Amino acid sequence: MDKLEQLAINAVRVLAADAVQRANSGHPGTPMGLAPIGHVLWAKIMNYNPKDPNWAGRDRFVLSCGHACLLQYAYLYLTGYDIQLEDLKNFRQLHSITAGHPEYGLTPGIEVTTGPLGQGFANGVGMGIAQKMLANRFNKTDFPVFDYNIYAICSDGDMMEGISSEAASIAGHLGLGSLVYLYDDNQITIEGSTSLAFNEDVAERFRSYGWHVQRVADGNDTGRIEEAIQKGKEEKKRPSLIIVRTQIGYGSPNKAGTASAHGAPLGVDEVRKVKENFGFNPDVSFEIPSEVFTYYQQIGNQGMEKQEAWKKLWENYSKQFPELAEAYSLAASGELPGDWDADLPVFEPSDKGMATRKASGKALTAIANYLPLLVGGAADLAPSTDTLIENLGSFSVDNPDGRNLHFGIREHAMGAILNGITLTKGFIAYGATFLIFSDYMRPPIRLAAIMGIRPIYVFTHDSIGLGEDGTTHQPVEQLVGLRSVPNLVVIRPADANETSYGWKAAISHTTGPVALILTRQNIPVLDQERFYPACNLKRGAYILSEPPKGQEPEIILMGSGSEVHLLIEAQTELYKSGIWARVVSFPSWELFDKQDQAYKEKVFPVTIRKRIAVEAASPVGWCKYVGDEGLVIGLDHFGESAPGEELMHEFGFTPENIIQSAKSLLGRV
The missing domain is CATH 3.40.50.920 (Rossmann fold)
Structure with missing residues (x-):
């Protein structure tokens, strides 16, 4: 590593310490330890354009340990995203775009809202599923238009959360080779050493999931980190985990490697010592050496060239494969085909009736043929929730063209994976389980509502009417719980025809998630001539x-x-x-x-x-x-x-x- 790169990394460390100290709140130690990894990703590896953060061919970056957000904010600012130094000075302040954890839609360049540990890990898996679907459907020989990677940084806390195990298992099963995850193995949590509660062999665990696993012994060895990431990129049939041994609060003379560097400001005196340790002026805050700023700005500017090259590729692709290009462009625009709801079923009045879950399945199949990026499935309950799209196959290693997803008995991961898929432009993703098990996926539901994205939840077996399964499976408080979530639309249809209208409303709603609440038992189909004109x-x-x-x-x-x-x-x-x-x-x-x-x-x-x-x-x-x-x-x-x-x-x-x-x-x- 040359002197300029070392200075650049140290500048990010000092910036993190200064911003947390000024806010008198935050997590300085993790971004200080992660700065070399951040440098390699933003300066050496990732394809991105700060002037157009959402271009379709970019790599995605997920900071699963969202408390380390100053790492991300610093590199977004330095490489030229629409973030100013003043925004870093306003870290965690009212109406600032630099919130205490990364927020999608608030800060340019943030791909997903993270913070609750493990969520980002699973969001990336959803992004990987979407990438594999796009690549299979649209990539052609000499036209790798969707050949991007998903990079994530995960912490010890992410690894402890159960959702990461759920998501890692399904990622390995599906062979999501676009995932390159870096595990920040700093062995520190808020309470102290991870050995207090965590001593598993993470490498062997991930190998058993079917991941490609590497280790980097020194978190400051940028050459070895870059080499490992490149190997991860080259592994196309398995997701990759790179375990990097870092030191939390690196550069802090008295707090490095300790829990006191994790979740609180280092203190005025200690921040001064950090600056002295790295050769910065202890009397100057938010100091960015001009050569560092110029260096990162030049790297950011290269992103425009990368996007221009992708645009030329897309233009030539569009000439060679106009129908495919048009199909993707329409889906990515968010517009629905004019006739997408033409075949929504209409049900005749019947006292015997129909379960609304059955009506939902018929409606889903009717619209799927019009919406090529409508994908989804259930947490091992597709037959019970009627969410298997007929004749469209199951997504797997051997059939990446399938549109039915099998999440296994993993409701929590399912919710977060849906968010990752939905955040990939063009996709409409749905997931199904019994209403009672919506409790298992409340965190990703809440995050979808915060982000204002549009996964659709199909929750069946909606009341005591489901019968003999008893109290453990009969939802009582779930409806009001879901209704209490801001920006979540809950729809409980009265019969089969209202269910068709419910799907129409859900597909048309674009500013937040929708939950369809459906019956197991048959209920009468109301007479449309009497009721439904209104x-x-x-x-x-x-x-x-x-x-x-x-x-x-x-x-x-x-x-x-x-x-x-x-x-x-x-x-x-x-x-x-x-x-x-x-x-x-x-x-x-x-x-x-x-x-x-x-x-x-x-x-x-x-x-x-x-x-x-x-x-x-x-x-x-x-x-x-x-x-x-x-x-x-x-x-x-x-x-x-x-x-x-x-x-x-x-x-x-x-x-x-x-x-x-x-x-x-x-x-x-």
């Missing part, structure tokens, strides 16, 4: 059925999913007692809350204050819609193991109970 699922709630002409409603019955048909039955019986009820189908709180006040007043006039909400789940949250004079028929306890119909009757989800509740509310008992 169907307005996209508005969240709508008037499904009114009293006979000339009668004004005096009570509103509202609900979602499998309980809506109970409301219709109750409405009919109430007429016999001279009680006029309006029935409102309420599949999505989030979509309804976005409507203007005039529409809300149309559905829920302030003059109709008697209201009943019915849902076989926690009643929490419905008070917003039923008001002070209404009531909720819900579940404030767990279910039991018994046939679903018996449980519904046992816990009051019957037309009779709704009728009695309405009469009581109106004082007409």
